[in-house]
Amino acid sequence: xxxxxxxxxxxxxxxxxxxxxxxxxxxxxxxxxxxxxxxxxxxxxxxxxxxxxxxxxxxxxxxxxxxxxxxxxxxxxxxxxxxxxxxxxxxxxxxxxxxxxxxxxxxxxxxxxx
Amino acid sequence: xxxxxxxxxxxxxxxxxxxxxxxxxxxxxxxxxxxxxxxxxxxxxxxxxxxxxxxxxxxxxxxxxxxxxxxxxxxxxxxxxxxxxxxxxxxxxxxxxxxxxxxxxxxxxxxxxx
Numbered sequence: 001x002x003x004x005x006x007x008x009x010x011x012x013x014x015x016x017x018x019x020x021x022x023x024x025x026x027x028x029x030x031x032x033x034x035x036x037x038x039x040x041x042x043x044x045x046x047x048x049x050x051x052x053x054x055x056x057x058x059x060x061x062x063x064x065x066x067x068x069x070x071x072x073x074x075x076x077x078x079x080x081x082x083x084x085x086x087x088x089x090x091x092x093x094x095x096x097x098x099x100x101x102x103x104x105x106x107x108x109x110x111x112x113x114x
Numbered sequence: 115x116x117x118x119x120x121x122x123x124x125x126x127x128x129x130x131x132x133x134x135x136x137x138x139x140x141x142x143x144x145x146x147x148x149x150x151x152x153x154x155x156x157x158x159x160x161x162x163x164x165x166x167x168x169x170x171x172x173x174x175x176x177x178x179x180x181x182x183x184x185x186x187x188x189x190x191x192x193x194x195x196x197x198x199x200x201x202x203x204x205x206x207x208x209x210x211x212x213x214x215x216x217x218x219x220x221x222x223x224x225x226x227x228x
Contacts, residue, residue, distance in 0.1 A: 002157055033216075042220035043158075043203065058215050090157055103216070105157030 003027065006091050006106035014114055018079040021109045025072055025093030031055070032074040033094075033103065034066055038087040049074055050097045078111070086113045116141040120204050120219035127194055127226050135189040135222050137178075137204035145206040147171075147180055147187040148216070152201040161189075161202070194226045 003026035013019055025032050034046040036059075045058035049068035060066075063081075068074045078085060088110050092103040121136040139145065146165045150158040162171030167182035176191045187204060204219040 002159070004157070043218040045215040045217070048215070056215055092157070102160045102163075103158075105159065107155065107157045 002104040002106065004091060004093050004104050004106035006089075006109050008109060009107070010110045010112075012112045012114065013081060015081055015083060017081050017113075018077065019081065019111065021076040021078070021089055021091075021111075023074045023076070023091030023093075023106060025074070025091075026104050029093035029095050029104070030072065031094045031097055032068055032072070033092040034060075034074070034076050035090040035092065036087045037090060037108070043090075046076070055097060081113045083113050086111055116145070116206060116208060116217045118204050118206055118217055118219035120202075120222050122222070123201075124223040124225060127224070129196055129226055129228050130193045131226075133189070133191040133194045133198075133224070135202055135204075135224070137187045137189065137219060139185050139187065139204075139206050141206055141208055141217075143208055144182075145208045147178070148205040148207070149176070149178055149187070149189050150203040150205060150218075152203065152221070154200070158203060194224070196226045196228055199224055199226045 005024040007022045030051045033048045037043045046060040048056040052068050063079050066076045088108045090108045092105045094101045117140045148163045149161040151161045152158045162173040164171040164180035170179045178187050178189045201221045203221045205216045207216050
């Protein structure tokens with residue numbers, strides 16, 4: 001058990017809808033990272049938050065947004081969903097700001113857009 | 115931009131066989147290199163890492179050496195077990211600046227048969 005909790009584990013929705021994925025980092029970790037894993041693109045970095053502030057942005061679509069709350073949990077919001085957004089979304093956490101540290105991954109949220 | 119190329123899978127071995135999973139990278143400067151492992155139904159876990167040229171990372175019988183001259187970080191294990199069946203990801207990060215993101219390869223599925 002990595003200590004990172006993601007909910008829900010599975011999500012099935014329709015095109016055009018909006019969903020929210022939730023992540024609770026390990027106790028004491030200030031950084032949260034979101035990744036998207038799909039068969040064709042592999043594992044893609046989306047965004048990082050550190051202590052409530054956005055720190056780095058990767059290949060995140062404008063339809064997607066994220067935030068980190070004062071209690072350090074994070075939410076990834078996906079809107080106007082398309083079939084191609086179906087993927088496994090991982091959250092990871094680390095104590096500090098740089099990914100030179102070890103990342104601890106949650107077990108992911110499997111999103112299916114029908 | 116940064117990229118990681120891993121050998122295509124799947125790789126199927128018998129127990130106690132020797133394992134090599136090739137990984138090469140493209141990045142400017144001196145990235146840190148990682149191998150992550152993803153067991154079925156779980157998130158990624160850090161397996162080993164190396165932060166400078168000629169460093170050898172090792173863990174659980176797995177080893178990888180950071181070769182700057184060949185831009186490689188091949189994963190090896192002398193005798194695999196059924197429990198090593200998983201997906202293995204090679205990754206890099208360029209520390210410093212605003213680039214905190216891990217860049218992953220597409221992953222190599224390893225199946226070890228008894």
